[in-house]
Each structure stands twice: as C-alpha cells, then as structure tokens.
Amino acid sequence: MDYVSQLVKNGIRTKIIGNQIHYYETVGSTMDEVHGLAKAGCLEGLIVIAENQIAGRGRTGRNWMSEPGNLLFSVLLKPSVDYISVLQPMIAICVAKGISSATNVKVDLKWPNDLMVESNKIGGILLESSVRDNILEYVVAGIGLNLKLSEKPSNENYDISDLNTFSDNAVNRSELLKEILENLDSYYSRINDPSPIFEEWKNLLGIVGSHIRFNSGEEKHEGEVIYIDENGSLGLKETSGQVKEFMTGDILEVYE
Template sequence: MESTRNRLIHLLNENEGYQSGQDLSEKLSISRTAVWKHMKELEKDGYQIEAVQRKGYRIVSSPDKISENTLQWGLKTEWMAKQMHHFEEVTSTQDVAHQLAKQGKPHGTVVIADQQLKGKGRMERPWDSPKGKGIWMSVLLRPKLLPIQAPQLTLLAATVLAEVIEQQTGLKPQIKWPNDILLEHKKMAGILTEMQAEQDQIQYVVLGMGLNVNQKLEDIPEALRHKATSLLVETDEEWGIQEMIQAILTQFEKTYDRFIEEGFQHIKQTWENYGYKIGEEVEISTLRKSWKATLLGIEPDGALRAKDQDGKEEKLYSAEIHWGEGGYHA
C-alpha cells in the first residue's frame, strides 16, 4: 500500500500548476488540515513549496539530499519502491531488508542508506560504503519463481545496472561473471542476492546493489585501487545519486516485468552483450583441474559456458577464473 505522503508527492508531480487543498484532500481522502501538515513535513525535508490563497499548492524546487520523499519525487513506477525506507546509516541494507521481509513488507520494497558500516558482497566479503559517495540499496522481491530460477535475478540485476550506467554516462561497462560491473577492467558495482525459500517455492529474495559513484581515487582504500573504481574516477565528473537511483528502479521494474512475461532469453542476450571476456580465453581452476578455455556465455540457471582447447563445452557453477591482464580472480 502506497503511503499518503508518496501519493501526495505523485499528485503534485503530475501537475506543474497549483493544486487546491480541497482537490488534494478529496483525492487523498484526508482533511485539508492533514494536507497542510504533510506540506510542512515536506518543507522540513528541504522542499520549497508555494501556497497561494484560492489557488493552492505547488512545489517550486526539491532538495538535493536523498530521502524517501525526494526519491519518490518524479519516480514513475507501478510497483517498485512504493514502500521506500531510507537511512543515514545502517550495518547493511541487506540486513534491514531481511527484517522488513519477515515483517511481511511487499514486493518492490526498497531499502537505501547513505552509509553502510558493514556492507557485504558475495562470500561475506566486506564492501566499502562511504557516506554519500555511492548507491547502497537492497530490493525486496517476492517472485513467483522456483528456487532454481533465483540466479536469473542476479543476472537480471547486472543487466539493469549495466544499461543504466551506459544510458546515464555514455560509458559501456562490462559484467564479470557472475555479478560484478566493471569499467576499464576495475569493479565499480556489485550485486548480492540472498533468498529465503522452501523446496518448491521462493518466500522472498533480497537483492543488494552497491555502486561506487562519487568516490575520488583517494576515497578508495589503497589496497583496492588496483581493482576498484568509481564513475567519478572514470569520467572526472560528479553524478547525481538521486537521479541514478531513480533510473535504476525504473529500469529494474521494466526489465523484471518483461522477464516475468517473456522469460529469460532477452536477459541472456543483454548479459552476453555486456559480458566480460566473452569469446576470449581465460584460465579456469576448479578443485579437480586447471585449464585454458574460451568463455561462450551463460546458461538460464546462471552457469558460465566455456569451451576447452579440445572443443569440449562445460558448464561452470563455481570456479576460480584467472582473467588475465587487467582482470582479477573471480
């Protein structure tokens, strides 16, 4: 259920002119006094609101700072982020999203933080999440999919991030299997998918996304500078985090809806279009052996397809990949 505040923001956003307190009162089924109180709360959040007698209200400008209200302003989605939870600081957005999932929060609920104290990536690796420098976000999904299909959501999210980065910046990122977004061979975004499921049914998925946006080189820990980057480092330009978040949420909804309606094929094609070193030779190590192979693409279950030097194809679910010059281990 969308909050009254969010509905008010959307009503004001739809109409560039004034909207009377009476009209807003009727559309939102609240009193005119309640409308006025909501306006005062928006002003506290940094919105500049013009109120003219016998005309009504209009928003003149919205603040630069990130909040639930500013993220809702101008966001035109059907189900994504109708419930938005913004925090200045959390241990990790994944932890908060799991708590909200257990409280029964709906599909599309979003958790965003300015800073994570214990951000995490795959295999519990720490993810550096400095205040106000990037996008630290988790999305709660309740997909009607089999648990075996859950890896497709990670691949879907990777294509969303890659497409948004390209649309917003003009740079073409690459997706390193299974879930890293690279620019100039360095990681600038990662995805962490965690699932609660029964044998034949997903209860919920928490899909975390971390993007390095406005870190300067000196903001990146020294030990990571050879393999991590940000949009600012790569473009020498600061980027609007709020606009980037809205673009990701909008693109995610669109891609997810198409995936549910049409299946995985278009995700696979898009992923392979951005795939890192697809068609190139790498060295692969598993517990049993090490060998050179050419990467071919991905399978619908998230496996990486590779062909060895004898022409034999193999599906990889877990492997250490030596990406060669410019890359780093999976």
C-alpha cells in the same frame, strides 16, 4: 535535501519497484534490513537505502567496504521460483543501463556479477533468497556502486575505482538511482519471458568464444568459454580438452 528525498519529491515512474523506500544514515547491511522487513510482511518492491553500512557483504562472504557518498541499496523481490535464475542478469542490465543514462559512462558486465569500467570494478550485485518448507518466500537483491572513493582499495584479481573517476561531471545520485529503479521496474514486468533478458546479458558479457584465465576458489583454470546457460553457469573447455561448468569464480584475463 538529501538525494533520497529529492528522488521522492521528483517521483519515479514505477509500478512495483520503490513502492516503499526506507532510508537510513547507518545500518549494518541494507540486505539484512530488507530481510527483516520482508519477514514482517512488507510488500514486494520495498527498497532500503543507506548512506553507510558497517557490515556489508559481497560474493562468497567477502566484506563490501564503503564510505559516505556512494550508492548502497537493496530491493525486495518475490518472483516465481521458475524465474529466479534470471534475476541477477536482469539487475546487471538495469544497473549498467541506468549508469549509462545518468552519466554517459559505459559499464561492462563481468561474469558472474561485477560491474566494470575500463577494467576497474565499480560495483557489484548480490542475491540472497529465503526458502521455507521448500517454498521460495522472497529474494533480496543488494546493489553497491562506488561513486567516489577517498582511497582505492587493493585487490589481487582486479583494480577498484569509482564512477566519478570516469564521468565528466559529478554523479547525481538521485538521478542515477531513478534511472536504475525505472529500468528494474520495466524489466521485472517482463520476467516471465526470460529468454530475451538472458540473450541481452550474454551479449553484454561478450565472453562466449573467448579464452580466459579463471580462479574458482583456490583452483586455477584456463580455456575457452563455450557457453553460458540460462542458469548463469559458465562452461569452460580447458586446455586439456575437458569441459567444466562453474556457477561462480573470478575471471582474471580475457583473450582471444
């Protein structure tokens, strides 16, 4: 029995998330599959899971390479546009808590959307929205977690690893997915009160008041993080004294 069938057999305690689960051996991208199903009229909470994806993507159009045995899924959400900015922080919290519950591995959140263990990236989150006639139709949340990698890819900005490297026991994908989905359902039911979610996320990031070295595209920056606002933007007071705001980028180093 595959891990998704095991999840369905055992059941998940959710009201919205996971009301439909589609599992594929191979897809181009789980996010693309959800986009197609959303346009066909599928309900909020739909999940697409794949064992393999051949055209996965990450932030700023980067390729997301994976192999069998990892956890790749996307979720269809239809929030009010007023709460769209809290989705990524909310999902990051839910994934980190789910990993901790299922594996006892402590996950650190790295702004803006990386999941880290002992300074190694083990996963990421990507959101894509569909807007028609200036009205938000839906959001697709893509989540990729490295559970076991035959080879550790190289990256100039951070090391890449997998959860099995840090877990005392082999990660149970069914249990891990169950924990994440139940967390997500619980937090999503409280999305109309976003301030506590933002505060929890900022506390988990733990970088306000710290100094960082930071790349934004081809530009390099260094300075003190003076705020992260409720849009997820990072305010950086550079060594020159100038304050700049960023929505995305790569933090290379954090120091006091």
